[in-house]
Amino acid sequence: MSYFRAENLSLHFGGLKAVDSVSFAVEKGEILSIIGPNGAGKSSIFNLISRIYPPTSGKIFFEDQDITDQPAYDIAGLGIARTFQNIELFENATMLSNLLVGRHRHSTTQLWQELLFLPSVRAGEKLHRRRVEQVIEFLDLEAYRDKLISGLPYGVRKVIELARALCSEPKLILLDEPSSGLNVEETEDMSFWIRDMKSELGITVLMVEHDMTLVNRVSDRVIALNYGRVLAMGSPSEVQRHPDVVAAYLGA
């Protein structure tokens, strides 16, 4: 049984088949990239997994549990965190409170305890903070702790979003175009972090990416999509040589 599995997943908007019975599996501890031209349905698959859209048909399994009908907020609780293509940070809050929101699924305190700020809440806060600091150190974000997100440059925000996802201590992380808007150097950093996430933190990575250098450097396997259908699946070099993939990118 695979770690994470999508079976015949479909998402139709009226007549448009954004995702058309896509099946794939992710093994524990691997880095799987999804590539494809614009509009191929890559981000839609992510939005199906994180339950922003309900699938038209098909099933999603994680750790042998059917998560197709879980509410969106439960997905994080199961250990699946994600980042967004266009950065969805909490703009008017500091980086620290952004990262602490990432710890939300681990908070156990009740409202009345928080109103009185009982010792249990204080202890919880310190524990969360310690975990957050580990992530800050992992991603070199020490300089921005008390900075408001609205004042930070794009590249840093991209890393903070990754940090927020890591703060929830996920088992599976979904990265939606981690390198978009980053320069060459920042992309290189990103590729190191993605590999470290796998090797040091033991996180399984599913990512959507356009930058083939990054894909080649980090992925164990690649899935190519077009018009919501799977074109090819396999190692990065296999997929890139696949005639259907070449046709999709370059035209037949």
Place this chain on the structure above:
Amino acid sequence: MRFLFKTDYEDDIKLFPHSGYYVSYGILIAFLLIAPFVLSSYLVSQLVFVCIYATVGVGLMILTGFTGQASLGHAAFLAIGAYTAAYLQQYNVPFPVYFLAGGLLTGVVGALVGFPALRLTGIYLVIATISFAFIVEEVLARWESVTHGNEGMRVKTLSLFGQAVPQNGPTFYYLCLAVLVLTIVGTLNLLRSPTGRAFVAIRDSETAARSMGVNVSLYKVKSFAISAAITGLAGVLFAHKLSFISPEMFTLQLSIEFIIVILIGGAFSLHGAVLGAIFLVMIDPFLTYLKDDLPGIISGLAATFGADSVTAGKVHSNVAAIASANGLKGAIYGVIIVLFVLFEPLGLYGRWLKIKLFFQLFPLYKRATFKRQKIYVKSERNR
């Protein structure tokens, strides 16, 4: 300029970041404690209103400022708290019980209002809360067996542990102050714990909050309930302060006044709620003063610049007519809101922060520090 060296995670948790706060808040508390003995009874009475409005302001700030859910229905929550007090008082229920009951009942009603509000955002939510306020107003006017309808209800003098606490005495002022301080401390506690961060997360991006495991619906309802409960508590005090309540006191205009409190106070902060309350309560006597004296001042000016007595008299009566026109107060409030939104979107507290920074950085302050940069990478929201 002060540099804070943090050596412990505790440094980011504690309410007062450095010792300077103890001094400034100590002075403020000391002043507030001796206020009833040094200020005129009129000013103390105004201070009581400041406390009540600020409590409501803190409640509304939780909902609107931190959770991002607008509400024009808070007058209704205030009314529910006030009527609960007046009703229970008839049966000789002691103050602490009906005080808490007022808060609790209003909190439950707030949660019930929160449920339909889950599907609404922005202007639609405002309309829904206005409708709720009208419904409550109408119920209060028609449910005569409980509320005595438009005749209103008398509220007896507050009695606490067998002692009468008249609404103009210092004890009542201390009571209101204590409620305000406790509300603020509770809210600050909430804001530095997971619930408060979840509220802010919902305000800034619901999609991201959800994907981080925040149950957005639950927290919106929680926010409504907390906000309403605080307003209900303030309502109990409000009823005692006025010693008479009737449905026409809790109109849309009162809700708008609460919006003014947080908008003019501003800066998404609790300081803002308190500053806004001071502004709102103190502007009322100022407007009354203008109404009484403005005609005299302007006709006097006209006379100085050579107008004869007939013209001056005309000017006097014209200005007096304008100054006592119906709805002038609402219009002035409107103008104030517009001016603040245009020229000081961060409100009074935002202005205070700028002044503070000016002196901290003197002479290096740059005017551009607070200019908001336009950011064009706003994503499409997957609502």
